[in-house]
Amino acid sequence: MSAAAAKTRPRTPVFRRIKGDILARIQAGDLRPGDPIPGEEALAHEFGCSRMTAHRALRELSEEGVVERRRRSGTRVARPGGRNVLLEIPRVDQEVAAMGCQYGYALLDRDLGRPAAAVRDKLEAGTRTRALHLTCLHRANGVPYQFEERWINLDTVPEAEKVDFAEIGPNAWLLDHVPWSDGEHVLSAANADPRTAELLDIAPQDAVLMIERRTWRQGRVITYARFTHPGRFYRLRTPLDRG
Amino acid sequence: MSAAAAKTRPRTPVFRRIKGDILARIQAGDLRPGDPIPGEEALAHEFGCSRMTAHRALRELSEEGVVERRRRSGTRVARPGGRNVLLEIPRVDQEVAAMGCQYGYALLDRDLGRPAAAVRDKLEAGTRTRALHLTCLHRANGVPYQFEERWINLDTVPEAEKVDFAEIGPNAWLLDHVPWSDGEHVLSAANADPRTAELLDIAPQDAVLMIERRTWRQGRVITYARFTHPGRFYRLRTPLDRG
DNA sequence: GAGTGGTCTAGACCACTTT
DNA sequence: AAGTGGTCTAGACCACTCA
Structure with a gap:
C-alpha cells in the first residue's frame, strides 16, 4: 500500500495524525460543513490502522464538535452553531x-x-x-x-x-x-x-x-x-x- | 469467571459505569484529593473487563480534570485548582x-x-x-x-x-x-x-x-x-x- | 529494572437508522 | 436487510519515570 508507506517512525500517535489530517482538510476549505467524511473502515484502510484507531480519531473530533456522527448515515463536518468555549476560572x-x-x-x-x-x-x-x-x-x-x-x-x-x-x-x-x-x-x-x-x-x-x-x-x-x-x-x- | 457474572444486560457501557463508580466514591468523600486510584489492571479485574476499557474510563476522567495520571506513579484524585468551565456562546x-x-x-x-x-x-x-x-x-x-x-x-x-x-x-x-x-x-x-x-x-x-x-x-x-x-x-x- | 500508563491490533457483537 | 457507529476483548509493544 502506498498510503501506508513512509513509516517515518510516527512520534505522534496515529489517531492524532488522523484528527490533524481531517482538521487540516476542513481548515483548508477542502471539506465544508455538511460534507461527508470517510467512514471508520475507509479511514482505517487509508491510514493503514485498525478500525479502533480510526474510531477514536472520529469520536474525539465528534466530542470536540468538529464533526457530527449518526449511525447508518455516517460522519459529516459539523455546521458550527454557537461556540463552545473552555473558560478557566482560576483561584x-x-x-x-x-x-x-x-x-x-x-x-x-x-x-x-x-x-x-x-x-x-x-x-x-x-x-x-x-x-x-x-x-x-x-x-x-x-x-x-x-x-x-x-x-x-x-x-x-x-x-x-x-x-x-x-x-x-x-x-x-x-x-x-x-x-x-x-x-x-x-x-x-x-x-x-x-x-x-x-x-x-x-x-x-x-x-x-x-x-x-x-x-x-x-x-x-x-x-x-x-x-x-x-x-x-x-x-x-x-x-x-x-x- | 465469577467476575463476569451477572450480565444483567448492562445498558450503560462498562467504561461509563467505572467512571460513575469512581466519581461517586470521590463525591461521597471516600476518595479525597491526592488519594490513589486503582491502576488499570486492578480496575479491569475489579469490573471484569479488559484493560482497554478501564483505560478509557481513567483517560476520560483525566481529560475532565477529575484525576491526574502519571506513568509509574499511577492515578490519583486531582486536587482542584481553579475551575474549567464549558461556556456556550450561542449565535x-x-x-x-x-x-x-x-x-x-x-x-x-x-x-x-x-x-x-x-x-x-x-x-x-x-x-x-x-x-x-x-x-x-x-x-x-x-x-x-x-x-x-x-x-x-x-x-x-x-x-x-x-x-x-x-x-x-x-x-x-x-x-x-x-x-x-x-x-x-x-x-x-x-x-x-x-x-x-x-x-x-x-x-x-x-x-x-x-x-x-x-x-x-x-x-x-x-x-x-x-x-x-x-x-x-x-x-x-x-x-x-x-x- | 520494574511498574505504570499510552497506544495499537484484528477480530467480535450489538444498536441504531435508513432503505 | 444492510450499513454505519459504539463498545469490547485479549493480547501486544513502547515510553516514561521512579526506585
Whole structure:
C-alpha cells in the first residue's frame, strides 16, 4: 500500500495524525460543513490502522464538535452553531500570584443565621436552614482585586460553622474539606453599588464583572458565591487551543 | 469467571459505569484529593473487563480534570485548582429565537479601509492591510439586544469585500463561507459609551457585558468582533454537567 | 529494572437508522 | 436487510519515570 508507506517512525500517535489530517482538510476549505467524511473502515484502510484507531480519531473530533456522527448515515463536518468555549476560572490567590503580585486576604464580615429569601432560593434550602455568610476582600499588592460574598449551606457542610475564616479563604477551605462538586457559573456585568465601589476603590456606578458560582454535592447546594471584579482591569480569557 | 457474572444486560457501557463508580466514591468523600486510584489492571479485574476499557474510563476522567495520571506513579484524585468551565456562546439569532422572540438584524455602518493601529494589532496585520468594518445591531422583539462591531481581515477573507451584509449578519456569513477556525474570547465588563448606550437604549454609563472574539484560519486572523450586551439583562450561564 | 500508563491490533457483537 | 457507529476483548509493544 502506498498510503501506508513512509513509516517515518510516527512520534505522534496515529489517531492524532488522523484528527490533524481531517482538521487540516476542513481548515483548508477542502471539506465544508455538511460534507461527508470517510467512514471508520475507509479511514482505517487509508491510514493503514485498525478500525479502533480510526474510531477514536472520529469520536474525539465528534466530542470536540468538529464533526457530527449518526449511525447508518455516517460522519459529516459539523455546521458550527454557537461556540463552545473552555473558560478557566482560576483561584484568586493563584491568579494573583501568577501575576507576580503579593496576595492579600481579609475577612470583612462573618455572619451566621437564616438567609433572606433570595439567597435561600440560591441555596435551594428551606426556611429553617442556617447559612454562614462571609464577606471577603482579596488584594493584589494591596490593591483591591476581588470582592467575595458567600453563603455556605450549613445543612450540607456543618463543619464550616466552627471555622473562623480569618486566615484561610472560604474557597481554599472548601476545596480542602469538601470532596468534589458540580458547579454552575453565571457571568454578568453590573454597576457597582456604593459599598462594593468603596471596597474595590472604584467610582460608584463603575462597571464590575460578576461571577456567581453555586456548587452541589450529591444533589444539595454547598455554597453560593458572588465574585466581583473591577471591570476596568479584569478580563476572562479563553485560550485558543485547536491548532 | 465469577467476575463476569451477572450480565444483567448492562445498558450503560462498562467504561461509563467505572467512571460513575469512581466519581461517586470521590463525591461521597471516600476518595479525597491526592488519594490513589486503582491502576488499570486492578480496575479491569475489579469490573471484569479488559484493560482497554478501564483505560478509557481513567483517560476520560483525566481529560475532565477529575484525576491526574502519571506513568509509574499511577492515578490519583486531582486536587482542584481553579475551575474549567464549558461556556456556550450561542449565535445571537439562535439565542433570540430560542427565547421565543422575533429576531431583528440591522446593518448600521459598512466601512472599508485600513484600520487604526489598535485594531490592526488585533488583526495581527500590517499597515497595508485593508479591513471591512461593520457595525450591526441585533434586536429581540424590536428591543436592542446586542451591539456588534466587527472587522474582517480582507487579506484573509477577500471575498467579504463584495458582500454588503445588509440582509445577512457577518457572523452567519462567515460561518457559511469560512471553513473552520480557532477562536479566542475575552469577556469583560465596561460602562457604556454614549453611542453604545443610545443604540442599546440604555443609560450612559450603564454596565455592559462585552465579548471580544478573534478567529484564525491557518495562522491568520479572520476577524475581530466586539459584542456588547446590556448588563442588566444579559447573563452567560454554564450548565452544571457532571452529575 | 520494574511498574505504570499510552497506544495499537484484528477480530467480535450489538444498536441504531435508513432503505 | 444492510450499513454505519459504539463498545469490547485479549493480547501486544513502547515510553516514561521512579526506585
